[in-house]
Amino acid sequence: MPCNSSWRGSSQPVGRDGPREATAAAGRLDGERRAFASSAVPRLASGVTTNPPRVSASELLASLRWRYATKRFDPVKKIPDETWKALEEALILSPSSYGLQPWKFLVVRDLGVREKLQAHAWGQTQVTECSHFVVFAVRRDLGAEHVDHYLDRIVEVRKVSRETLTGFRKLLVTSLEQAAAKGRLNEWQTHQVYIALGQFMASAALLGVDTCPMEGLAPERFDEVLALAGTGYRTVVACAAGYRGADDKYSRYEKVRFAAKDVIVHV
Numbered sequence: 001m002p003c004n005s006s007w008r009g010s011s012q013p014v015g016r017d018g019p020r021e022a023t024a025a026a027g028r029l030d031g032e033r034r035a036f037a038s039s040a041v042p043r044l045a046s047g048v049t050t051n052p053p054r055v056s057a058s059e060l061l062a063s064l065r066w067r068y069a070t071k072r073f074d075p076v077k078k079i080p081d082e083t084w085k086a087l088e089e090a091l092i093l094s095p096s097s098y099g100l101q102p103w104k105f106l107v108v109r110d111l112g113v114r115e116k117l118q119a120h121a122w123g124q125t126q127v128t129e130c131s132h133f134v135v136f137a138v139r140r141d142l143g144a145e146h147v148d149h150y151l152d153r154i155v156e157v158r159k160v161s162r163e164t165l166t167g168f169r170k171l172l173v174t175s176l177e178q179a180a181a182k183g184r185l186n187e188w189q190t191h192q193v194y195i196a197l198g199q200f201m202a203s204a205a206l207l208g209v210d211t212c213p214m215e216g217l218a219p220e221r222f223d224e225v226l227a228l229a230g231t232g233y234r235t236v237v238a239c240a241a242g243y244r245g246a247d248d249k250y251s252r253y254e255k256v257r258f259a260a261k262d263v264i265v266h267v
């Protein structure tokens with residue numbers, strides 16, 4: 001396919017991850033990188049390098065085709081604790097720009113709270129019928145305080161000294177300040193929250209758990225019900241998780257997706 005630039009944006013997005021050195025500064029040890037690069041990765045005759053798959057391609061695609069935005073959940077079926085723990089871990093493991101993790105995931109089990117939320121979500125039944133209801137909130141006006149919290153965690157996990165992170169801190173704080181000056185800070189961080197949503201849904205599908213992503217809600221009202229005022233966090237989107245009801249006709253609908261030629265561009 002010819003390289004058609006008309007559909008490309010020309011402006012450089014704010015908040016793209018910085019140079020390679022920045023990642024190194026984040027405490028990723030050179031040795032760790034070398035070990036990864038030289039680990040026992042099988043090489044195919046064609047020269048293509050591959051890692052052993054975690055699930056087969058057909059298992060992955062079967063899960064993704066099985067997933068659909070569930071409208072009616074079986075209110076009796078609950079996600080087992082072990083499965084839910086894995087899904088919470090999938091949320092925690094979500095990638096984010098610079099690794100800043102500008103989010104909170106509010107897992108709402110209380111039915112009374114859910115009923116209040118439902119009233120601000122177009123009355124959608126998923127809110128109360130699902131097993132676990134997750135509200136994805138973004139940290140607004142991200143700044144130096146959050147950066148320091150993140151750097152403290154790098155020090156704790158990677159056992160590096162705080163001094164080695166001085167340059168990385170400057171890079172992060174400057175990036176956030178620049179995004180704020182352009183009025184794009186909160187939008188940038190909100191994008192990260194959607195990555196977590198996608199990872200959550202795909203992970204759930206692999207575990208046989210149904211989900212319904214939900215933007216059909218009033219974020220400000222959700223913030224009120226969840227008492228988010230003063231926390232710095234705001235509702236972005238939600239996701240119901242559980243098991244599809246036998247009566248959900250949407251489970252039988254064909255998936256409507258554009259053909260590969262319309263959306264995949266090989267350059």
Ligand SMILES: Cc1cc2nc3c(=O)[nH]c(=O)nc-3n(C[C@H](O)[C@H](O)[C@H](O)COP(=O)(O)O)c2cc1C
Pocket residue numbers: 067068069070071124212213214215216217237255
């Ligand atoms: C960010 C986002 C918000 C959505 N909000 C809602 C919602 O509020 N209620 C709903 O029933 N479906 C919602 N959907 C589901 C979409 O309508 C659905 O994913 C889309 O039609 C494709 O269908 P499929 O997910 O079943 O393949 C949302 C999907 C996304 C990704």
